[in-house]
Amino acid sequence: MRILVTGGAGFIGSHLIDRLMHQGHDVICLDNFYTGHKRNILKWMDHPYFELIRHDITEPIRLEVDQIYHLACPASPVHYQYNPVKTIKTNVMGTLNMLGLAKRVKARFLLASTSEVYGDPEIHPQTEEYRGNVNPIGIRSCYDEGKRVAETLAFDYHRQNDVEIRVARIFNTYGPRMLENDGRVVSNFVVQALRGQPLTVYGEGAQTRSFCFVSDLVDGLMRLMNGDHIGPVNLGNPDEYTILQLAKAVQDMVNPELAIDFKPLPQDDPRRRKPDITRAQTWLSWQPTVPLQEGLRLTIEDFRARMLEADPEDLPQSVYQPSAAST
Ligand code: NAD
Ligand code: UDP
Secondary structure, three states: OOEEEEEEEEEHHHHHHHHHHHOEEEEEEEEEOOOOOOHHHHHHOOOOEEEEEEEEOHHHHHHHHOOOEEEOOOOOOHHHHOOOOOOOHHHHHHHHHHHHHHHHHHHHHEEEHHHHEEEOOOOOOOOOOOOOOOOOOOOOHHHHHHHHHHHHHHHHHHHHHHHOOOEEEOOOOEEEOOOOOOOOOHHHHHHHHHHOOOEEEEEEOOOOEOOOEEHHHHHHHHHHHHHOOOOOOOEOOOOOEEEEHHHHHHHHHHHHOOOOOEEEEOOOOOOOOOOOOHHHHHHHHOOOOOOHHHHHHHHHHHHHHHHHHOOOHHHOOHHHHHHOOOO
Protein backbone atom coordinates (compact mmCIF):
# COMPACT_ATOMS: atom_id res chain seq x y z
CA MET A 1 0.00 0.00 0.00
CA ARG A 2 0.98 3.63 -0.38
CA ILE A 3 0.87 5.13 3.09
CA LEU A 4 1.22 8.76 4.16
CA VAL A 5 2.54 9.50 7.65
CA THR A 6 2.14 13.15 8.66
CA GLY A 7 4.60 14.06 11.42
CA GLY A 8 6.68 11.10 10.25
CA ALA A 9 10.01 12.68 11.25
CA GLY A 10 8.84 12.97 14.86
CA PHE A 11 9.14 10.57 17.76
CA ILE A 12 6.16 8.23 17.25
CA GLY A 13 5.90 8.85 13.49
CA SER A 14 9.45 7.68 12.79
CA HIS A 15 8.96 4.44 14.75
CA LEU A 16 5.74 3.88 12.79
CA ILE A 17 7.59 4.45 9.51
CA ASP A 18 10.20 1.84 10.51
CA ARG A 19 7.43 -0.72 10.96
CA LEU A 20 5.63 0.20 7.71
CA MET A 21 8.87 0.10 5.70
CA HIS A 22 9.76 -3.31 7.14
CA GLN A 23 6.33 -4.54 6.03
CA GLY A 24 7.19 -3.50 2.46
CA HIS A 25 4.84 -0.54 2.05
CA ASP A 26 5.43 2.53 -0.06
CA VAL A 27 5.75 5.27 2.56
CA ILE A 28 5.51 9.05 2.24
CA CYS A 29 6.71 11.04 5.23
CA LEU A 30 5.34 14.57 5.42
CA ASP A 31 6.82 16.90 8.01
CA ASN A 32 7.74 20.56 8.55
CA PHE A 33 10.50 19.62 11.04
CA TYR A 34 9.04 21.75 13.80
CA THR A 35 9.83 19.08 16.41
CA GLY A 36 10.82 16.30 14.01
CA HIS A 37 14.32 15.60 12.75
CA LYS A 38 15.82 14.11 9.58
CA ARG A 39 18.07 11.83 11.61
CA ASN A 40 14.94 9.90 12.72
CA ILE A 41 14.30 8.79 9.14
CA LEU A 42 17.83 8.99 7.78
CA LYS A 43 18.11 5.25 7.22
CA TRP A 44 15.23 5.31 4.71
CA MET A 45 16.35 8.34 2.69
CA ASP A 46 17.82 6.35 -0.21
CA HIS A 47 15.21 3.61 -0.18
CA PRO A 48 13.18 3.47 -3.42
CA TYR A 49 9.89 2.99 -1.52
CA PHE A 50 10.42 5.99 0.77
CA GLU A 51 9.71 9.65 0.05
CA LEU A 52 10.22 12.65 2.30
CA ILE A 53 8.20 15.80 1.71
CA ARG A 54 8.96 18.93 3.67
CA HIS A 55 5.53 20.48 3.98
CA ASP A 56 3.39 22.28 6.55
CA ILE A 57 -0.03 20.63 6.83
CA THR A 58 -1.74 23.96 7.41
CA GLU A 59 -1.35 24.28 3.63
CA PRO A 60 -3.24 21.85 1.35
CA ILE A 61 -1.33 19.23 -0.63
CA ARG A 62 -2.27 16.81 -3.42
CA LEU A 63 -1.03 13.22 -3.13
CA GLU A 64 -2.32 9.77 -4.07
CA VAL A 65 -2.34 7.41 -1.09
CA ASP A 66 -4.31 4.47 0.35
CA GLN A 67 -3.91 5.22 4.07
CA ILE A 68 -3.08 8.31 6.11
CA TYR A 69 -1.64 8.17 9.62
CA HIS A 70 -2.17 11.74 10.79
CA LEU A 71 0.35 12.47 13.53
CA ALA A 72 1.62 15.95 12.66
CA CYS A 73 1.33 18.14 15.76
CA PRO A 74 3.82 19.00 18.51
CA ALA A 75 3.03 16.77 21.50
CA SER A 76 5.12 18.16 24.35
CA PRO A 77 3.47 20.95 26.40
CA VAL A 78 6.67 23.02 26.08
CA HIS A 79 6.55 22.82 22.29
CA TYR A 80 2.81 23.13 21.75
CA GLN A 81 2.63 26.13 24.11
CA TYR A 82 5.57 27.89 22.40
CA ASN A 83 3.30 28.99 19.55
CA PRO A 84 -0.25 28.13 20.66
CA VAL A 85 -1.96 29.77 17.67
CA LYS A 86 0.13 27.63 15.34
CA THR A 87 -0.80 24.56 17.41
CA ILE A 88 -4.49 25.30 16.87
CA LYS A 89 -3.92 25.90 13.16
CA THR A 90 -2.07 22.58 12.88
CA ASN A 91 -4.85 20.71 14.66
CA VAL A 92 -7.77 22.40 12.93
CA MET A 93 -6.62 23.57 9.47
CA GLY A 94 -4.02 20.81 9.21
CA THR A 95 -6.51 18.08 10.08
CA LEU A 96 -9.07 19.63 7.73
CA ASN A 97 -6.55 19.54 4.89
CA MET A 98 -5.60 15.93 5.59
CA LEU A 99 -9.26 14.86 5.83
CA GLY A 100 -9.93 16.67 2.55
CA LEU A 101 -7.10 14.67 1.01
CA ALA A 102 -8.52 11.42 2.46
CA LYS A 103 -11.94 12.28 1.01
CA ARG A 104 -10.57 13.07 -2.45
CA VAL A 105 -8.48 9.92 -2.82
CA LYS A 106 -10.73 7.66 -0.66
CA ALA A 107 -7.91 6.89 1.74
CA ARG A 108 -8.45 5.49 5.21
CA PHE A 109 -7.54 8.15 7.79
CA LEU A 110 -6.21 7.56 11.32
CA LEU A 111 -6.14 10.51 13.71
CA ALA A 112 -3.54 10.52 16.49
CA SER A 113 -5.73 12.07 19.17
CA THR A 114 -4.82 12.19 22.82
CA SER A 115 -5.80 11.47 26.41
CA GLU A 116 -5.70 15.27 26.75
CA VAL A 117 -9.25 15.32 25.35
CA TYR A 118 -10.24 14.15 28.87
CA GLY A 119 -8.55 17.23 30.39
CA ASP A 120 -8.23 16.98 34.19
CA PRO A 121 -10.45 13.87 34.40
CA GLU A 122 -13.14 13.45 37.04
CA ILE A 123 -13.47 9.73 36.43
CA HIS A 124 -10.70 7.20 36.81
CA PRO A 125 -9.54 5.30 34.84
CA GLN A 126 -10.74 7.10 31.70
CA THR A 127 -13.10 5.25 29.35
CA GLU A 128 -13.82 6.44 25.82
CA GLU A 129 -17.40 7.37 26.84
CA TYR A 130 -16.11 10.01 29.25
CA ARG A 131 -16.52 13.46 27.70
CA GLY A 132 -13.77 15.16 29.60
CA ASN A 133 -13.08 18.15 31.80
CA VAL A 134 -11.17 20.58 29.62
CA ASN A 135 -10.52 24.26 30.35
CA PRO A 136 -11.33 26.00 27.03
CA ILE A 137 -9.22 29.08 27.81
CA GLY A 138 -6.19 27.64 29.58
CA ILE A 139 -2.61 27.26 28.41
CA ARG A 140 -3.18 23.62 27.39
CA SER A 141 -6.35 24.42 25.40
CA CYS A 142 -4.58 25.01 22.08
CA TYR A 143 -3.70 21.32 22.19
CA ASP A 144 -6.67 19.80 24.12
CA GLU A 145 -9.36 21.74 22.31
CA GLY A 146 -7.43 21.50 19.04
CA LYS A 147 -7.49 17.71 19.27
CA ARG A 148 -11.17 17.74 20.29
CA VAL A 149 -11.98 19.71 17.14
CA ALA A 150 -9.78 17.33 15.13
CA GLU A 151 -11.89 14.42 16.43
CA THR A 152 -15.09 16.31 15.56
CA LEU A 153 -13.80 16.96 12.04
CA ALA A 154 -12.92 13.29 11.60
CA PHE A 155 -16.38 12.15 12.66
CA ASP A 156 -18.10 14.80 10.53
CA TYR A 157 -16.11 13.81 7.42
CA HIS A 158 -17.09 10.22 8.21
CA ARG A 159 -20.81 11.01 8.58
CA GLN A 160 -21.01 13.56 5.77
CA ASN A 161 -18.54 12.21 3.22
CA ASP A 162 -18.11 8.54 4.15
CA VAL A 163 -14.41 8.98 4.87
CA GLU A 164 -13.13 5.84 6.56
CA ILE A 165 -11.75 7.11 9.85
CA ARG A 166 -9.93 5.65 12.86
CA VAL A 167 -9.45 7.68 16.05
CA ALA A 168 -6.76 6.72 18.58
CA ARG A 169 -6.60 8.47 21.96
CA ILE A 170 -2.95 8.10 22.81
CA PHE A 171 -1.80 8.24 26.44
CA ASN A 172 1.72 9.30 27.53
CA THR A 173 4.18 7.49 25.29
CA TYR A 174 7.96 7.42 25.68
CA GLY A 175 11.02 5.76 24.22
CA PRO A 176 14.13 6.22 22.08
CA ARG A 177 14.28 9.29 19.76
CA MET A 178 12.43 11.69 22.05
CA LEU A 179 14.19 15.05 21.77
CA GLU A 180 16.66 15.92 24.50
CA ASN A 181 14.95 19.29 24.91
CA ASP A 182 11.50 17.77 24.49
CA GLY A 183 10.31 18.96 27.91
CA ARG A 184 8.19 15.88 28.61
CA VAL A 185 8.76 14.16 31.90
CA VAL A 186 10.51 10.95 30.83
CA SER A 187 13.02 12.68 28.56
CA ASN A 188 13.60 15.45 31.12
CA PHE A 189 14.36 12.97 33.91
CA VAL A 190 16.58 10.78 31.74
CA VAL A 191 18.60 13.72 30.37
CA GLN A 192 18.92 15.28 33.83
CA ALA A 193 19.98 11.97 35.36
CA LEU A 194 22.60 11.32 32.69
CA ARG A 195 24.03 14.82 33.18
CA GLY A 196 24.14 14.31 36.95
CA GLN A 197 21.64 17.14 37.48
CA PRO A 198 18.72 17.17 39.95
CA LEU A 199 15.45 15.75 38.62
CA THR A 200 12.82 18.48 38.27
CA VAL A 201 9.57 17.24 39.82
CA TYR A 202 6.66 19.65 39.33
CA GLY A 203 4.39 20.13 42.34
CA GLU A 204 4.74 17.42 44.96
CA GLY A 205 5.01 14.75 42.28
CA ALA A 206 1.72 13.20 43.46
CA GLN A 207 0.08 13.59 40.03
CA THR A 208 -0.06 10.35 38.08
CA ARG A 209 0.56 9.26 34.50
CA SER A 210 0.56 5.86 32.78
CA PHE A 211 3.53 5.40 30.48
CA CYS A 212 3.41 3.37 27.27
CA PHE A 213 6.55 2.27 25.44
CA VAL A 214 6.61 3.42 21.82
CA SER A 215 6.80 -0.05 20.19
CA ASP A 216 3.57 -1.08 21.97
CA LEU A 217 1.87 2.13 20.90
CA VAL A 218 2.86 1.73 17.24
CA ASP A 219 1.51 -1.81 17.28
CA GLY A 220 -1.82 -0.47 18.61
CA LEU A 221 -1.99 2.23 15.93
CA MET A 222 -1.45 -0.30 13.14
CA ARG A 223 -4.05 -2.69 14.54
CA LEU A 224 -6.55 0.14 14.76
CA MET A 225 -5.83 1.32 11.21
CA ASN A 226 -6.23 -2.16 9.76
CA GLY A 227 -9.14 -3.30 11.94
CA ASP A 228 -12.90 -2.74 11.60
CA HIS A 229 -13.59 -0.29 14.44
CA ILE A 230 -13.48 3.44 13.95
CA GLY A 231 -13.04 4.28 17.64
CA PRO A 232 -12.24 6.35 19.51
CA VAL A 233 -9.95 3.83 21.17
CA ASN A 234 -7.67 4.52 24.14
CA LEU A 235 -4.11 3.36 23.47
CA GLY A 236 -1.87 3.44 26.52
CA ASN A 237 -0.32 1.40 29.27
CA PRO A 238 -2.66 1.16 32.29
CA ASP A 239 0.25 0.85 34.78
CA GLU A 240 -0.09 4.08 36.71
CA TYR A 241 2.76 5.86 38.51
CA THR A 242 3.09 9.08 40.45
CA ILE A 243 5.68 11.43 38.97
CA LEU A 244 7.72 10.98 42.16
CA GLN A 245 7.71 7.20 41.61
CA LEU A 246 8.93 7.78 38.07
CA ALA A 247 11.73 10.04 39.38
CA LYS A 248 12.75 7.32 41.86
CA ALA A 249 12.75 4.69 39.12
CA VAL A 250 15.10 6.83 37.00
CA GLN A 251 17.29 7.56 40.03
CA ASP A 252 17.56 3.83 40.79
CA MET A 253 18.54 3.04 37.21
CA VAL A 254 21.07 5.83 36.64
CA ASN A 255 22.33 7.18 39.95
CA PRO A 256 20.57 6.79 43.34
CA GLU A 257 22.50 9.83 44.65
CA LEU A 258 20.70 12.28 42.35
CA ALA A 259 18.82 15.08 44.04
CA ILE A 260 15.18 15.92 43.37
CA ASP A 261 14.34 19.56 42.76
CA PHE A 262 10.66 20.39 43.38
CA LYS A 263 9.34 23.08 40.99
CA PRO A 264 5.92 24.76 40.72
CA LEU A 265 3.13 22.71 39.17
CA PRO A 266 2.13 24.16 35.76
CA GLN A 267 -1.39 25.53 35.31
CA ASP A 268 -4.11 22.95 34.50
CA ASP A 269 -1.73 20.00 34.95
CA PRO A 270 -4.02 16.92 35.06
CA ARG A 271 -3.91 15.25 38.48
CA ARG A 272 -4.53 11.65 37.46
CA ARG A 273 -4.42 9.81 34.17
CA LYS A 274 -4.85 6.15 33.37
CA PRO A 275 -6.49 4.55 30.35
CA ASP A 276 -9.27 2.01 30.51
CA ILE A 277 -8.12 -0.19 27.62
CA THR A 278 -11.08 -2.60 27.49
CA ARG A 279 -11.95 -1.42 23.96
CA ALA A 280 -8.41 -1.89 22.67
CA GLN A 281 -8.28 -5.33 24.27
CA THR A 282 -11.59 -6.51 22.83
CA TRP A 283 -11.61 -4.71 19.48
CA LEU A 284 -7.91 -4.91 18.59
CA SER A 285 -6.67 -7.79 20.78
CA TRP A 286 -4.08 -5.27 21.91
CA GLN A 287 -2.42 -4.58 25.20
CA PRO A 288 1.00 -3.24 26.11
CA THR A 289 3.79 -5.74 26.68
CA VAL A 290 6.81 -3.63 27.69
CA PRO A 291 7.04 -2.91 31.44
CA LEU A 292 8.28 0.51 32.61
CA GLN A 293 11.63 -0.82 33.84
CA GLU A 294 12.42 -2.35 30.46
CA GLY A 295 11.20 0.65 28.47
CA LEU A 296 13.19 3.02 30.66
CA ARG A 297 16.30 0.91 30.21
CA LEU A 298 16.00 1.11 26.41
CA THR A 299 15.28 4.83 26.57
CA ILE A 300 18.24 5.55 28.85
CA GLU A 301 20.53 3.56 26.52
CA ASP A 302 19.38 5.58 23.52
CA PHE A 303 19.85 8.95 25.25
CA ARG A 304 23.24 7.92 26.59
CA ALA A 305 24.43 6.93 23.09
CA ARG A 306 23.13 10.14 21.51
CA MET A 307 24.57 12.40 24.19
CA LEU A 308 27.94 10.68 23.98
CA GLU A 309 27.95 11.08 20.21
CA ALA A 310 27.05 14.77 20.48
CA ASP A 311 29.47 15.71 23.25
CA PRO A 312 31.18 13.26 25.63
CA GLU A 313 31.88 16.22 27.97
CA ASP A 314 28.14 16.42 28.49
CA LEU A 315 28.10 13.26 30.59
CA PRO A 316 29.89 12.70 33.88
CA GLN A 317 32.46 9.86 33.65
CA SER A 318 30.49 7.66 36.02
CA VAL A 319 27.59 7.66 33.55
CA TYR A 320 29.36 6.73 30.34
CA GLN A 321 31.90 4.29 31.70
CA PRO A 322 29.97 1.24 32.84
CA SER A 323 32.92 -0.05 34.91
CA ALA A 324 33.17 3.26 36.79
CA ALA A 325 29.40 3.43 37.25
CA SER A 326 29.39 0.18 39.17
CA THR A 327 32.09 1.25 41.65
P1 NAD B 1 6.61 14.88 17.98
O1 NAD B 1 6.58 16.32 18.35
O2 NAD B 1 7.86 14.11 18.15
O3 NAD B 1 6.14 14.68 16.47
C1 NAD B 1 5.28 15.56 15.81
C2 NAD B 1 5.76 15.70 14.38
O4 NAD B 1 4.84 16.55 13.66
C3 NAD B 1 7.13 16.36 14.27
O5 NAD B 1 7.93 15.64 13.38
C4 NAD B 1 6.81 17.75 13.77
O6 NAD B 1 7.89 18.34 13.06
C5 NAD B 1 5.59 17.50 12.93
N1 NAD B 1 4.73 18.68 12.75
C6 NAD B 1 4.25 19.51 13.71
N2 NAD B 1 3.49 20.48 13.17
C7 NAD B 1 3.48 20.25 11.82
C8 NAD B 1 2.88 20.91 10.72
N3 NAD B 1 2.14 22.01 10.88
N4 NAD B 1 3.07 20.41 9.48
C9 NAD B 1 3.83 19.30 9.29
N5 NAD B 1 4.43 18.64 10.29
C10 NAD B 1 4.25 19.11 11.56
O7 NAD B 1 5.41 14.21 18.81
P2 NAD B 1 5.03 12.67 19.02
O8 NAD B 1 5.21 12.37 20.45
O9 NAD B 1 5.69 11.83 18.01
O10 NAD B 1 3.47 12.75 18.73
C11 NAD B 1 2.92 12.39 17.48
C12 NAD B 1 1.41 12.52 17.53
O11 NAD B 1 0.88 11.71 18.57
C13 NAD B 1 0.92 13.95 17.79
O12 NAD B 1 -0.21 14.20 17.01
C14 NAD B 1 0.54 13.92 19.26
O13 NAD B 1 -0.47 14.84 19.55
C15 NAD B 1 0.06 12.49 19.43
N6 NAD B 1 0.21 12.07 20.83
C16 NAD B 1 1.43 11.78 21.35
C17 NAD B 1 1.53 11.42 22.69
C18 NAD B 1 2.86 11.09 23.31
O14 NAD B 1 2.90 10.82 24.51
N7 NAD B 1 3.96 11.04 22.61
C19 NAD B 1 0.39 11.35 23.49
C20 NAD B 1 -0.84 11.67 22.91
C21 NAD B 1 -0.93 12.01 21.58
N1 UDP C 1 6.70 16.93 34.89
C1 UDP C 1 7.62 16.99 35.94
N2 UDP C 1 8.90 17.34 35.63
C2 UDP C 1 9.32 17.60 34.37
C3 UDP C 1 8.37 17.54 33.31
C4 UDP C 1 7.07 17.19 33.61
O1 UDP C 1 7.29 16.75 37.10
O2 UDP C 1 10.51 17.89 34.20
C5 UDP C 1 5.32 16.51 35.21
C6 UDP C 1 4.23 17.38 34.60
O3 UDP C 1 3.90 18.45 35.47
C7 UDP C 1 3.07 16.40 34.46
C8 UDP C 1 3.78 15.05 34.20
O4 UDP C 1 5.13 15.23 34.63
O5 UDP C 1 2.37 16.28 35.68
C9 UDP C 1 3.77 14.65 32.73
O6 UDP C 1 4.22 15.73 31.98
P1 UDP C 1 4.49 15.66 30.41
O7 UDP C 1 4.87 17.03 29.98
O8 UDP C 1 5.41 14.55 30.12
O9 UDP C 1 3.09 15.23 29.78
P2 UDP C 1 1.57 15.61 30.06
O10 UDP C 1 0.95 14.33 30.44
O11 UDP C 1 1.46 16.60 31.18
O12 UDP C 1 1.10 16.17 28.77
